[in-house]
Amino acid sequence: MSPVSVLITIVAYFLILFTVSYIAGRKADNEGFFVGNRKSAWYVVAFAMIGSSISGVTFVSVPGMVAASSFSYLQMVLGFVVGQFIIAFVLIPLFYRMNLVSIYEYLENRFGASSYRTGAWFFFISKMLGAAVRLFLVCLTLQLLVFEPFHLPFLLNVIITVALVWLYTFQGGVKSLIWTDTLKTFCLIVSVVLCIWFIAADLDLGVGSMITTIEKSDLSRMFFFDDVNDKRYFFKQFLAGIFTMIAMTGLDQDMMQRNLSCKNFKDSQKNMITSGILQFFVILLFLMLGVLLYTFTAQQGIENPAKSDQLFPMVATGHYFPAVVGVLFIIGLIASAYSAAGSALTALTTSFTVDILKAKDKPEKELVSIRKRVHVGMAVVMGVVIFVFNMLNNTSVIDAVYILASYTYGPILGLFAFGIFTKKAVRDRYVPLIAILSPVLCFILQKNSEAWFHGYQFSYELLLFNAFFTFIGLCLLIKRND
Secondary structure (H helix, E strand, C coil): CHHHHHHHHHHHHHHHHHHHHHHHHHHCCCCHHHHHHCCCCHHHHHHHHHHHHHHHHHHHEEEEEEEEHHCCCHHHHHHHHHHHHHHHHHHHHHHHHHCCCCCCCHHHHCCHHHHHHHHHHHHHHHHHHHHHHHHHHHHHHHHHHHHHCCCCCCHHHHHHHHHHHHHHHCCCCCHHHHHHHHHHCCCHHHHHHHHHHHHHHCCCHHHHHHHHHHHHCCCHHCCCCCCCCCCHHHHHHEEEEHHHHHHHHCCCCCHHHCCCCCCCCCHHHHHHHHHHHHHHHHHHHHHHHHHHHHHHHHHCCCCCCCHHHHHHHHHHHHCCCHHHHHHHHHHHHHHHCCCCCHHHHHHHHHHHHHHHHHCCCCCCCHHHHHHHHHHHHHHHHHHHHHHHHHHCCCCCHHHHHHHHHHHHHHHHHHHHHHHCCCCCCHHHHHHHHHHHHHHHHHHHHHHHHHCCCCCCCCCCCCCHHHHHHHHHHHHHHCCCCC
16 A cells, blocks of 8 residues: 555544544533443443454454464453453442442442552553553554655654544543444454455455365364463463453453443443453454465465564555555554554543542542643653653563553452452551562562473463462451451
């Protein structure tokens, strides 16, 4: 695709996005910004949640990962579905009963101010780093396709990208996010389906023969039960999927603010169950696309890129298919990436305003002023973090950030699990120490697991140990009766 074509596609998409955002959020007050006035239709939220749970990294990386992991990711996605049911029937009734704006308010009610601040700060760090690195990867793609051909610096790329995210979320907050995420989910699904259709057509495959080709491919193996040391081992993936979903959706302000915008907890439960099932089939489409991409490159004698996550961009934006395939790829990438960044920016604004600044009970006008200043501040911090990633110029930083983000959800999961499943009070002032020590113990465990456990390598299940250590630490802090 030419840089001009990419630029026209981006501009057209954002014009539509800003229109939807303005219409949805033009009358939003503070309650509308934070929880969407609790008037959102559950089926709209369920559809929007698909786009919010799939980032630009997922859009680019999942098709390419079938070369190394086949369809094993679906084992984890099955765990996601189970996790959604647990969130729906355990956490959602609790949060609605307490009428929470920020889910971390639960920790203050249950344990005290130190636990509350611990949960809020752990969320803030992980979400800021996670959102920034996702947007950073998109900035790299835009730099290659648009900014470099026009000889524009990466700094300008970052400023424009973050400014666009800020613009479409600054007024409506969650209220705007739900409707813009609905648009993005639609664009995401349409782009993937049409890309599959164009590639299958080029391979002379009808629907039936396409499914047969995918089934017979060595890349479509889904279940792995044979080697417990394999990171693809079923129970590692499935159990990790359950608890990752609980931690990174049920205990994440970014994701739960949408669920808390439904009219009541029963509608929110319908949303969670529906979105979980739909997410499974959307991920399946990405993996099917991956098999077709590798089949196409093998048939055409095209050398696969060194990094698997470059496969989809290389084929889609090359000149192998009609230009519409490249347009669809750009729309899908932008839709998924900006969805994640926009929701993260709103959640960070909500959490920082409500949890850290404790401004929820301020007068309406004062709260509006604080919220708007925080929103600008969060956008600036996100832009700075993205620029720092680029200066470091080391892709291992991305891996390190994802590992750090997964570590920070462990203490949050442990805190909520202890609060929900026990009735014990703890010495609240020592909770931050436990929350720091748990990831440290996990880091030591991960680094030495092969030597200590006969070659065993920890995968996503490390989150469970992180939460477990936090739970045990809280048991040691239980207040004893005099």
